[in-house]
Amino acid sequence: MLSRRLNGIEESATIKMGHLAKQLQEEGKDVLNFSLGEPDFKTPDHICEAAKKALDLGYTHYTSSAGITELREEIAKKIREENKVDVKAEDVIVTTGGKQAIYEVMMSVLDEGDEVIFLDPAWVTFEAAVRIAGGKPRWAKRVEKGVKYDSLESAVSEKTKMIILNSPNNPVGYVLGESELKEIAEFALEHNLLVLSDEIYEKIIYGRRHVSIASLDGMRERTIIINGFSKTYAMTGWRIGYAIAPAAIITGMLKIQQHSVTCAPSISQFAALAALINSQECVKEMVAEFKRRREVIVKRLNDLGLRCLNPEGSFYAFVNTSNYGNDLEFTERLLKEVYIIVTPGSAFGPAGKDYVRFSFATSMVNIVAGMERIEEMLR
Template identity: 40%
Template sequence: MRNPLSDKIVSIQPSGIRKFFDIVSEMKDAISLGVGEPDFDTPWHIRDEGIYSLEKGRTFYTSNAGLKELKIEICNYLKRRFDVEYDYNKEVMVTVGGSEAIDIALRAMLNPGDEVLIPQPSYVSYTPCTVLADGVPVTIQLEEKDKFRLTKEKLLEKITPKTKVLILPFPNNPTGSIMEPEDLAEIAKICIEKDLFVISDEIYSELTYKGQHCTIAAFPGMKERTVLINGFSKSYAMTGWRLGYACAPELILKQMLKIHQFAIMCAPTTSQYAAVEALKNGDKDVAEMRGAYDQRRRYLVKALRDMGFDCYEPQGAFYVFPSIKKFGMTSDEFALKLLEEEKVAVVPGTAFGDCGEGYLRISYAYSLNDLKRALERMERFVKRHLNDAQ
């Protein structure tokens, strides 16, 4: 029998995040600090709107690009929060989470051999989605000395005549780094000079703890070369609703919509009605959740430093990315030993690219009580192994 599998698919490695959580699911009394999912329930007024949509029998397909009312509210939100304007009818589409938007943006934009610049450490989907779209992923290694930001020097080093797309994953998963306006201004200038397109993944835009999030699409000359991706999972605690969106020039969005039509049809109708309510009346909820995350962020960074970790202070998302280099273990070894000895699950930095070696990703999308319990166990682990390493 012939091999039924695609060589390209077989060559792609499964997510490095999942390995540890397959173990955790079978381990009694384990504490997980690894999953990037808010511990808050979706606010009641948003859930109520979803329930109401079902009670009213709104169970049919929406248009492929999404509910008109939702697309209008997305435009209102982006103008109000980030001062960037879109035409709801031509430049906005609703997707099944931000992940679908990343996938179809790359498939709509790439020809075989086109290079995609991917700053790492970063979210696990960018590289495989590039490969699936017949593009060539090119890693830009972010460094702690630069606060894990993308610098103009690092960007220029990697640009070749084949470079077509730059992915901007900020606020960043897993490092928690952000790009400030002056950083983005330099990147925007290079993109225009080198004729690059940008996929800006801004799913953590509302979880910024230093100033106001800024989108590169708002810079002169950048809206027409940027696909802005966002969603509802992180900001509104709506992970299971599976809803995101993409805003892009009509030329690009038309092709993205074509893929979406054939592969998906439309995003879930109930989720779309709930998202309208989230955008209209959810600012207070977002602010409250951001305040809670900020408290946990400061608590976790201090606790890790007190234990002896070298720990960069994140300014966005809900992760810390401490260095474990002084322990004399690889990231995988450290994470596995911590899980086996103290039943605490974290993610090795290598899940987010080879340059994540020597780091761990720890999520603070958990209650303070869970964080305290996990840190007590981690402290025992650190005392044992730091002494051994020294």
Template identity: 50%
Template structure:
């Protein structure tokens, strides 16, 4: 067996989702708040565009980097919305944003190189770094999700890459210009690259994220996709914009692995990015309503929680092992993800996705209250409403 996978664990979020689904198949009444997948249907105009593409013969191989129309549309979006001066020639369309993350680490890291990942951070960053021969250096974020002033001390001669994710999965934090300038200055001073994962950029509340690529374009790989904003998780379609040399290496990896993204799916993505955006706005409004209920409910039952400014996750604090808490909640019929999955400093949190119906959210909070002992406070709050 290949030794390069010895230090890579399976995805905790997918593993727990599988466990939850297995319990459901066994007849258990489980409410799942594990996966980061919008519970909305893909907008009809996107489905119709993909259907039309299939019916008109768009079922053959596509260009390895993606169809030109989509690459150009993505470049136009990045220019108008993110202030990134890129052309379609430097946009790589990928089978999901996760694939773009791996292409980046695989293209940049030599054996033993280090990549800085902020804790809490998405579970697959560490795995992608390790599978690329690198080593993850975890840096604990501040409690509000901002970056620590002591970040420069983690940079050394082996540091090659800094990975940022704003809005953040799992905390929902959004980095401000001060944080981004700190990272940009480090990259410039030490010749580092930045992977900016912006997959949740359109799911925000009273804040507009800034793309760090607008500050330091020659050192930034900007990654995004369609799964979250357009409820297209199962379509597996994402993209990356990168400096020319890095783009060429990422393209090589795609050519020799996935070949290209699914052809007709790209026409659906084209309709998403160029068509009406009202479905995105409607989804965000509902996520905001759910967020407010979830955060209040968690605090009411004794689980302190910062207010997320983006994405669709709550990140409440717990005392003791997050895995043991997750097990207790699962016994009560609620599937959650332990904070330990998101970094070595996050075992005192759990992640709750509120990409679920409001009725399920309220039922889930009631069940969680039986575990925390906060049922009395929760019931009182509900009666007052």
């Protein structure tokens, strides 16, 4: 009954674990959920107020497919000023979340059999989006420090069309530095590849500087930047993301957008505009809280023999479980013995096999309680 396109496409592992947590909660179990990549903060008040105002002013209809002009202009300004990429409003498309932007890119540029390189492990949706669009994933191993250039070389073929980067990274939490990005840029130029650079965690960063690969020489014309409001402003439910891309790709994405969702939600676009043009103090406060949580969870996990690096960005700890079994065994144990939900690392690619991902986008109270339960379980 289903199309061949869906062969081998799994349900999103992160969303699946979230559903499982809800189901257990409904059964009355005292579940602690470390699986969802969703800030637990309330969307800041001034953003909600802007949405109410948009409602009162009657902005409740379709907008232009690429998004309202004011928002596209503000996004372009942000990208020029903060990311040092020469962008105009026409180069921006506002989408229903970063996910929709990623789908539109894949549907616009991939033909059946085109190959796409991922740095393994990679966020679950990249692979699904590539496969649904008819592309083939090729995994390049990313070592803990520095990208192994060789392994990029071994993943490339004459069919390779694109490489996907995600820095700050989900699930590992690394931030790609300028020298690594230069190496990848040279590789992309040498092999004439597009680069999809997912920068959605750019503000959730702990002391490192975020650099967009699109700002490097020769890269603007071959890079698609994906970004959005879900993580930075705790706006997951508003469904606003965006892409910056070369003109031909924006045209392709617009066709898909017009024939699918028409445009991103109008009220949410006004809320996103308010998020960009007002004080960024709310972002600083949320990031400071993520940083406090990071300190606690990373120390506690390492003390328990669950090795993990200190994430440089994003809100995930990618934890090595090999002292206690592989990722699936450990995930199941956490669930069955102490009602703790995490995401098994193999969902993110072959390199994730002995890892689980803990999201610390959950309260400090839950983090402390969760670590106590795990300590007891392992005792």
